[in-house]
Amino acid sequence: MRQTVKEAAGSAATVLIAGCGDLGQRVGHLLAGNGRRVLGLRRQPRGMPAGIEPLAIDLAAGVPRLPMFDQVVFCAAPDGGDAVAYRATYEMAWGNLLAALCALPTSPRRLVLVTSTRCYAQNDGSWVDEDSPVTARDAQTASLLRAESLLRESGLPGLVLRPAGLYGADEGPLLRSLRDGRARCASGPPRWGNRMHRDDAARAIVHLLGLADPAPLYLGVDSEPTDHAVLLQELAKWIGVPAPESADLPAAGVNRRCRNTRLLTSGFRLLYPTWREGYRALLGGSQSAGQGLGGCPRGADQ
Numbered sequence: 001m002r003q004t005v006k007e008a009a010g011s012a013a014t015v016l017i018a019g020c021g022d023l024g025q026r027v028g029h030l031l032a033g034n035g036r037r038v039l040g041l042r043r044q045p046r047g048m049p050a051g052i053e054p055l056a057i058d059l060a061a062g063v064p065r066l067p068m069f070d071q072v073v074f075c076a077a078p079d080g081g082d083a084v085a086y087r088a089t090y091e092m093a094w095g096n097l098l099a100a101l102c103a104l105p106t107s108p109r110r111l112v113l114v115t116s117t118r119c120y121a122q123n124d125g126s127w128v129d130e131d132s133p134v135t136a137r138d139a140q141t142a143s144l145l146r147a148e149s150l151l152r153e154s155g156l157p158g159l160v161l162r163p164a165g166l167y168g169a170d171e172g173p174l175l176r177s178l179r180d181g182r183a184r185c186a187s188g189p190p191r192w193g194n195r196m197h198r199d200d201a202a203r204a205i206v207h208l209l210g211l212a213d214p215a216p217l218y219l220g221v222d223s224e225p226t227d228h229a230v231l232l233q234e235l236a237k238w239i240g241v242p243a244p245e246s247a248d249l250p251a252a253g254v255n256r257r258c259r260n261t262r263l264l265t266s267g268f269r270l271l272y273p274t275w276r277e278g279y280r281a282l283l284g285g286s287q288s289a290g291q292g293l294g295g296c297p298r299g300a301d302q
């Protein structure tokens with residue numbers, strides 16, 4: 001099925017954000033603030049913020065007929081965590097968008113495909129970067145890797161950003177699990193994980209859109225991989241709830257430390273270099289009176 005975009009008169013100077021949800025809208029907001037024309041594509045684009053023109057298309061339903069764009073960001077998220085949802089997003093929706101862009105007389109100058117650090121299956125706490133091996137350890141990861149292959153095969157001038165654990169939109173599952181007492185710390189050796197504040201992920205995408213000669217792949221992580229138990233214990237102090245109990249939890253599916261050297265070397269500067277600055281901004285004044293920001297380890301907040 002081909003869909004026609006009637007009112008979305010794109011132009012050579014327009015940026016298309018496909019899958020314009022939380023992250024996409026943060027990107028769109030920054031670009032619009034820089035004077036760019038931004039189209040935000042999603043299935044139900046109601047309530048798009050000022051500066052982002054809504055475009056209602058289901059990319060998984062077929063190859064849309066699109067106008068020309070200067071730059072394109074694909075940051076659609078699967079509807080669920082299962083293999084079918086991942087295939088619909090990273091193979092069908094992304095594949096249809098690529099087909100639509102390839103059919104245009106003039107290609108976009110730059111595409112950014114957002115996938116995930118889920119591509120890395122290392123579970124021994126080792127460091128990984130853009131040159132580390134990836135593994136299709138399940139159907140979902142296979143779909144992410146297929147999306148990256150589709151971009152390479154398209155010949156379009158694109159790059160991939162693989163972010164880790166995005167946070168910063170609202171309390172999120174980590175803080176909720178602490179507040180309702182469900183959180184547990186794994187006993188035993190550290191289980192390393194990585195995060196990036198959503199504002200930094202959006203800023204990284206805008207940065208990558210503007211780079212003169214980007215690499216084909218970047219990790220989107222902050223500068224401090226953290227043992228999950230340490231993160232839980234510190235955040236519990238900050239919000240004034242009891243430290244989570246230790247438990248013999250099942251082996252971690254992933255346990256690795258992602259490096260952001262390539263992104264930083266390209267000139268990107270993090271607003272939130274570690275989870276400390278990010279969660280401090282997220283929690284704002286909402287810490288318990290007893291702990292407040294005084295519970296935050298000062299030395300790491302400089």
Ligand SMILES: NC(=O)c1ccc[n+]([C@@H]2O[C@H](COP(=O)([O-])OP(=O)(O)OC[C@H]3O[C@@H](n4cnc5c(N)ncnc54)[C@H](OP(=O)(O)O)[C@@H]3O)[C@@H](O)[C@H]2O)c1
Nearest residue numbers: 019021022023042043044058059060076077116163165166
């Ligand atoms: N959350 C994390 O920790 C994390 C970590 C690594 C990477 N990521 C990646 O970061 C990206 C952005 O995440 P996010 O938090 O911004 O997700 P989000 O808020 O759910 O936004 C994604 C948007 O994609 C749209 N969408 C989904 N299927 C579509 C389709 N077939 N056609 C058109 N639009 C479609 C949805 O809008 P409609 O329902 O209106 O279509 C939704 O608003 C995703 O690629 C995600 O996988 C997230």
